[in-house]
Amino acid sequence: MVELMTKSPCAGLLPITRGALSLSEEDAGTVTSLASYDGQAGALSEALQAAHGVSFPAPGRVRGQGGTLCSWSGLDQAFLIGPEPDPDLSRYAAVTDQSDAWAVVRLTGAGCEDVLARLVPVDLRLRVFSPGQSARSLLGHLPVLLLRQEVESFLILAFRSMAGTLVEDLDTAMSSVTARSGG
Numbered sequence: 001m002v003e004l005m006t007k008s009p010c011a012g013l014l015p016i017t018r019g020a021l022s023l024s025e026e027d028a029g030t031v032t033s034l035a036s037y038d039g040q041a042g043a044l045s046e047a048l049q050a051a052h053g054v055s056f057p058a059p060g061r062v063r064g065q066g067g068t069l070c071s072w073s074g075l076d077q078a079f080l081i082g083p084e085p086d087p088d089l090s091r092y093a094a095v096t097d098q099s100d101a102w103a104v105v106r107l108t109g110a111g112c113e114d115v116l117a118r119l120v121p122v123d124l125r126l127r128v129f130s131p132g133q134s135a136r137s138l139l140g141h142l143p144v145l146l147l148r149q150e151v152e153s154f155l156i157l158a159f160r161s162m163a164g165t166l167v168e169d170l171d172t173a174m175s176s177v178t179a180r181s182g183g
Contacts, residue, residue, distance in 0.1 A: 019183030051086030
């Protein structure tokens with residue numbers, strides 16, 4: 001009998017360190033898409049706050065507490081990252097488990113903005129894109145969700161099927177930034 005083994009999206013690809021830059025895979029826990037029903041955004045936000053300690057985020061924002069993140073991911077949509085969703089949330093939103101669909105990586109270190117500037121057509125400099133912000137964009141040709149949690153730390157979510165390309169593109173950009181800095 002064949003035994004199937006669970007593998008993470010970036011198994012064998014990460015971690016990578018280039019100079020002061022580091023790219024690692026994150027165990028994000030459960031990733032749940034929340035798409036609020038028409039007219040239910042306020043009630044959904046209250047239910048999220050009661051159940052998980054975070055409210056539904058405004059566009060381009062991330063809310064977080066402990067091991068729970070709630071990131072804007074599109075019009076009237078957010079990703080609840082970390083805990084299993086409270087069943088009561090389904091009264092106010094379409095609740096869809098996305099855990100197996102995403103590769104989640106963390107890019108950290110001095111120069112992480114420079115790495116992303118080579119790949120992302122969004123201004124991610126600190127004065128424009130501060131901790132607590134999120135954006136849907138492209139990284140190279142891959143659709144991603146970018147979350148800035150700290151000054152020198154980005155959480156990047158990409159489709160699981162594109163994990164190899166995500167890592168390769170980031171590694172190439174990390175190597176270029178490190179070489180330019182003399183590291």
